[in-house]
Amino acid sequence: MNLYLIRHGESLGNLNGEIQGCKDYPLSELGKRQVESVARYLKNIELNYLYSSDLTRAYDTAKVIGQAKGLTVHKWEKVREVHLGPLQGLSRNEIYEQFPATLKRSILTSGINGTETTDALTKRCQYVIDQLQLAHENDDVGIVSHGGFISILLMYLLTGDQWPTLHRPFQIQNTSITHIEWSKNSNKPLIHYTNRTQHLESLMDDQSQVGFL
Structure with a gap:
């Protein structure tokens, strides 16, 4: 199995400097452009199944990747971002001020009451890997997920x-791709x-020319 882990495009939460967790945000305008770029790049990569x-x-x-690849997108809540409870929607500085324990421990694994343990x-990582190996041993699979969860899965x-x-x-940037393979x-x-x-290089050039940076 070849597995491609793809982080989502920039969201309004990213743009506003908010720690998102499972709080829902739409893509920003830049995020939409990033998504178009990664979808074009993935046209040259074999994918049989696409989860999100x-x-x-x-x-x-x-959905944009699926349209480019002619694939149905299967929603899978097991690959959503880490649930961060009371930290969600706050800036990093606000979290540090209100929850000092996060100064010594990662926000993703702080152990604060209400956050995912x-x-x-x-167990979630084990389940995802087990299910992929059971269902897609010989397939090429894409999963669109989140920076925190992708880094933990790795x-x-x-x-x-x-x-x-x-x-x-691990640093996992917006629309970055991570490729993992299990041989037969x-x-x-x-x-x-x-x-x-690398699919974002031309986008960055375009942004610098029109004043986006």
Whole structure:
């Protein structure tokens, strides 16, 4: 199986500097342009199936990719962003002020009451991988998800249940692509690349010329 993890385009939450979690936001105007760029790039990548988080910013990204690829988008709530409860909708500084524990622990795994626990995230990662391997052993699959969940899923693949105790080094930018492969003779994943954003280079050039940056 070849698995392509795609982060959604920039959302209004991203634009406004808000920590989103599972709070729903639409794509920004820049996000829509990013999505068009990644959809064009993915035309040259084989995909048989396309899944998406059910949150608007991811699903709207997936719909454009699906149109470009001629694929139906299947909503899958298991790949939505980490639920951050009382932190959702706040800026990073507001979170640090109101919840000082986040100064020492990642916002995604702070353990603050009302946020998704690391145990729940571990079970979610295990379920997603198990279901993909059962249903798509010989397929090329795209999943449109979120920066936090993609980075945690990568950590789970590399380190298993101990992922919450380790530093999570991955940067996952808007509409970036991460490619993971499981060969037919091995259950061990091969990570070809993470956070690929070369499809945005021409968009960045266009923005600089018309004053978007």
